[in-house]
Amino acid sequence: MLTPIPLLIIPLAIYNILVFLMPGTEWGTILTTVSMLSGAQWTITMEEGFIVLCLFFLFFEILKSTRITSRSLVDHMLSMLLFAASMAEFLLVQQAGNSTFAILLCVMLLDVVAGFSVSVRVAQRDFSVEPRSE
Template sequence: MLTPIPLLIIPLAIYNIIAFLTPGVAWTSGLAEIAMMSGVRWTLTVSDVFLALCLFVLLFEVMKATRISSRSIVDHILSLLLFVCALIEFLMVPQAGTSPFALLVAIMLLDVIIGFSVSIRVAQRDVALTAAPDQ
């Protein structure tokens, strides 16, 4: 069961744990190297894995936006509040002033826009306006 709690709170919590509890970890440090068929070595960094997780969570947020229930309104409001809190953190907290966090905030903004857009589109299907017959 998908709850009205925004799932993007998970990457936000992970970012804050990494940024505040392990300040020595650099977002550009490599986690793994993968040899590509072209001969190039692709280095996965901490920020690459983090952003992939964010996009994966965004997929589930978009799927949540397609459901029709009264809880979806609560979900949209909480997603908007989460975006505002993350934006304030980005602007005010020095540890949040990084590119991965800026992209997380952008993903949260996309979640808000997509959520409201999908809900409006679903609501338009339910409302049928017809012209009044001439009398």
Template sequence: MVGFPLLLIPLAIYFILAFLMPGVEWTAVLADVPMMSGATWRVTFSDALICGALFLLFLEILKATRTAARSIVDHLLSTLIFVGAMAAFITLPQAATSTFAILVVISFVDVIGGWSVSVRTASRDFSVQRLSD
């Protein structure tokens, strides 16, 4: 069974809203959170989407620590998602926003982090024993 690339979720949410609701305001306030300092933290839709993507990035890095054969397929799928997101960022006017650029960067960190963790974990699996004299 192939794992599902979790970072596809925030990218799909972005594209659904960008294409089906062309006038979507990424800076629309979702909530005003009063702080102890007396200030008010305004959480926007863009902030929530990026925070969700960062949480999913954490889960993807945890998935990368598995030493199963399917982890290579997971990394390939993550790489394809990054390439597709980068292509969309460069070519589609709906994707030319800071929110989408940050999602592309998160996807890039997933690719680099996943491959790095897998290589590091695999190198520990191969141990060489010295023969005693």
């Protein structure tokens, strides 16, 4: 069972743990290099891995938004609150003023917009009014 707590709080917590408890963490650190069949070397940095993690959680957030329950509204409100708090952190905290956090913010904004859009669309599908026959 999925809880009404926004899942994107997990990447936000990971980001804050890395920058505040492990100062000096370099986002450009290479995690791995993959040899492609073409002969090219694909390097994956910590920043790219983090962004993929954020997108993974976004996928599940969008899946959660397709359910119509009494918790849906709470979930959307908490997602919006999380986005607003993250926006404040981006603007006010020096460690959050970078592209990695900005992309996390974009993912959170997409979650808020997609959550409301999908919910409205699902609600329209579930609520159909037939014309009155006279």
